[in-house]
Amino acid sequence: MAPELIDLHTHSNRSDGTDTPAELVAAAAAAGLSTVAITDHDTTAGWDEAAAALPPGMQLVRGAELSCESRDGRGGWCTVHLLAYLFDPSSPVIIAEQSRLRVERRRRLRLMADKMAAAGLPVDADEIFAALPPDAPAGRPHLAAALIKAGVVGSVDEAFASYLRTGGPFHIGRADTPVLDAIQMIAEAGGVTVLAHGFARHRGRTITAEVVKELAGAGLGGVEVFHPDHTPENRAELLELAADLDLLVTGSSDYHGGHKTIRLGQETTAPEMLDAIVSRATGAPLLTGS
Template sequence: MRIDLHAHSTASDGTDTPAELVRNAAGAGLDVVALTDHDTVGGYAEALAALPAGLTLVTGAELSCRLDGVGVHLLAYLFDPEEPEFARERELVRDDRVPRARAMVAALRALGVDITWEQVARIAGEGSVGRPHVAAALVELGVVASVSDAFTPDWLADGGRAHAEKHELDPFDAVRLVKAAGGVTVLAHPAAARRGRCVPDSALAALAGAGLDGIEVDHMDHDPATRARLRALAADLDLLTTGSSDYHGSRKTCRLGEYTTDPEIYGEITRRATGAFPVPGAGGRHR
């Protein structure tokens, strides 16, 4: 059983539509895929309508958080998307994405980059605009060679020359909100140092004490030594360990199913969830 619990669509900063994402997941030989767009559930309906037979969809989201000045991404699975308090907080984060992206464009222009808001908006399309869309604009302009190359102190990394802050959740509040909505929480790529500063192990221990369910261990931004360290830490803290591709379509080099989650861990995630349940595909209605 092949399970990938971290993938993005055009509802946020992926390049596959939700329908394309689930079809591509089935084509990649996955049995389960999670749709975890940034701070939005906007891709659910399309993904469910197109869900192929043989593929199960886990609904989720990747929440933008910040702790002591460090960006933290929290994967939330199988929560009730209509729970009012959690829905309001996701809306606050989404609403701040446009002003933040505009501020980054302005900062880049001040650095001499010939980027425009219209270019970034075109790349984002109907999705929830974010840094990867600004990064993709830099690739189009030839400023950097890849989206990953834009996430450096020279450009868009936390604290970088063109970085701008946005409204983000405190991860302890995020864990509380997700749990109150019946969901399960997993900290995404917690030791991805190439993205910027990481929270210390003491923060992971505190989050575990506050109800965090797991950490994403097998990820393209974790080398083998980091994975071994995180697995040992998870065992000490009684946390689940997951593996995921963090797929963004053509915007990143990772492939669907490049890293996967153990079926027993997936089973425990589904057992803990009460807000929603995995949906098995019945062939999809839109081709």
């Protein structure tokens, strides 16, 4: 029997990936995954297409990656991402917050694009928006793609390092969801939350272990330990923290298609951890292709 390969963090072009939801599912099947989660940023718009494309026997976890703000545990604030799984997408609170965030993301992208264009960079916000689905959240990876297309940079990583990093010359902040509100919102919609790439410190400011403990007390279900951006030291810290706090442990690729050089299934989740997520969730079922 083939081993179960479970990847619980991927993106389609409904947010900042390059694959359609159907292409994402097909790519996951081709990579040998038994289960894939679609976790686009602040939207559930790709759920139905992904579900319709499921090949026989393959499982789909429907979710989203939520952009949140949190105390960093050092006297300041930082951005954190939550992976929300198997919640009810018809929750009025979630619909309203996702709509607000889409507007906020587009406002931010336009301001950053205009700032870059004023500095002479070949970036046009209207062109970026025209290429996106109307309900897709817009983000910095779309600006990175525009810079790559124009030949300014050769990769997404280079675009972020040179132009798009937090605190960089063109960075604009945004009003994300307070993390404690997000945990409560997903719990009330029957879902399970997992802290995404929580200790990937090279991305920017991260929260401390003490803040993770606070989130666990508020209902956080797990931590994403096995992620391409986590060092062995990061993983060891998080594993110890998860054991202390009785949190689930997941692993995921954070696949974005052609926007990153990460392959599906590069990091995976143990089957018993997926079983625990499914057993705790009441908002949406795990789907299996027939």
